[in-house]
Amino acid sequence: MRRQADIEPIPFGAIAGFDADDLDAAFSAFRRSAAHLVSGAGEQRAARRPSPGLTAAARAALSGDIDGHAFFRRRFQPWRLRKKGFVTAYYEPEVEARLAPEPGFGTPALSRPPDLVTLNDSPLSAATGETLTSARRLPDGALTSYPTRRAIEEEGAATGSVPIAYLSDPVELFLMQVQGSARLRLPDGKTAALTYDGRNGWPYTSIGRLMIERGLAPESEMSLEKLKATLRKMGVGPDQPGRRLMQENRSYVFFSLDDSDDRRLGPIGGEGVALTPLRSIAVDRSIWSYGLPFWIATRVPWVSEAETGFERLMIAQDTGSAIVGEARADLFFGAGARAGSLAGRVRHIADFIVFLPREEAAP
Structure with missing residues (x-):
């Protein structure tokens, strides 16, 4: 009130x-x-x-x-x-993508996993004391915290989730997830739209803010271009610093392909x-x-x-x-x-x- x-x-x-x-x-x-x-x-x-x-x-x-x-x-x-x-x-990214993996396009955008439950009215409290807005439904009906970004990326921990598109690198995927949607440009000249379809529920962490606090980029120079360039310079392959920095944002967003009339608007x-x-x-x-x-x-x-x-x-x-x-x-x-x-x-x-x-x- x-x-x-x-x-x-x-x-x-x-x-x-x-x-x-x-x-x-x-x-x-x-x-x-x-x-x-x-x-x-x-x-x-x-x-x-x-x-x-x-x-x-x-x-x-x-x-x-x-x-x-x-x-x-x-x-x-x-x-x-x-x-x-x-x-x-914020904005809607427009990015080159593929609907099947191929050289240069190996980073998957994942569908919503069937065991993901969105908790609008009764969020879950994590062992850390943090409030989780989504959870995993176990076979016995109990709820538990959903895996973090790192576990999803490295261990395939989003059970039942499937790739619905492939991006050029983890930076493009990360920014799509921050924005919550994307327009994909496909090689045949057509486009496809991704729409937000849930998240794993962990609190969002701004990696731009982390870059500034750790002296990786001056606040006066922080921009989308600076963030992308810094991550790629750090390296975004497995175990590289740029990937590890992105994984400090434990929040992970899932998508659906959306060809509805409203989505065209x-x-x-x-x-x-x-x-x-x-x-x-x-x-x-x-x-x-x-x-x-x-x-x-x-x-x-x-x-x-x-x-x-x-x-x-x-x-x-x-x-x-x-x-x-x-x-x-x-x-x-x-x-x-x-x-x-x-x-x-x-x-x-x-x-x-x-x-x-x-x-x-x-x-």
Whole structure:
């Protein structure tokens, strides 16, 4: 439950840049969430249940052609989070891949193992005291911690999991897992899409942060390109330092091949809908419901490598193990190398305003 002192209602007129934003584009992204919510379809990663007011707003959004400015003003009340927030950004990688192993493509992306159980409402406590969001179901029905990244990679410990695509090296796979999806370029010119299909449940560890702490890369120079180059220079073969560093992130993500109509629109977020570049965000799913609009105001390198004003209405449609706290968001920048290059530079302070349905008091 949020304390009243942490959040305050404000008028729309107090939101600098609100009328200049393309709120019809934000409304289009909101309608994706609305359609999913009203349909009753399940979420990929369960979040806080939507309130009756949010459900009513979703139904209203689907009732016909509605002007975005009018809709958000009529259905929502802005609430400013007094605490300064923090944003990062993510993207969908586009990588060369094969559907069968061949020279130069020997790193497998694995399917979800049949004994993996996602624990949305009752996480498991590991012997270390850590909270595990997934577990292994044993033949007798008991739950135990799932093997770590190192055990999966070196011992084949993901029982029943099968390779569904092959990448050029472990670095490409690792980055795909961090981002949670990928668009694969195949040798015949066709593409295939990988969608997140569960994780082993161990807490996420940022290897970029480990590189900085250990003096492997200066914080001022840290970027996606720097991270990839550093890992490859260290060596990513068995027992090499780069591989060992990646394995310090015990979290391991599984994928499925996805040719659904929604997936053609973009990567599928935790809510279960296709993400919209520069309109979708990942939030802490234990605090916020999917579909809530957030006004994010900051300065980040999103147009070019120079920091530029970013004042936009974003829709909560995804989540991530590293996205923790009320005033924390991951901005979805789109697909491809350019989006990845810019996204990797974003670690910035931001102002947050959450839009709550008008008929509700502050949560």
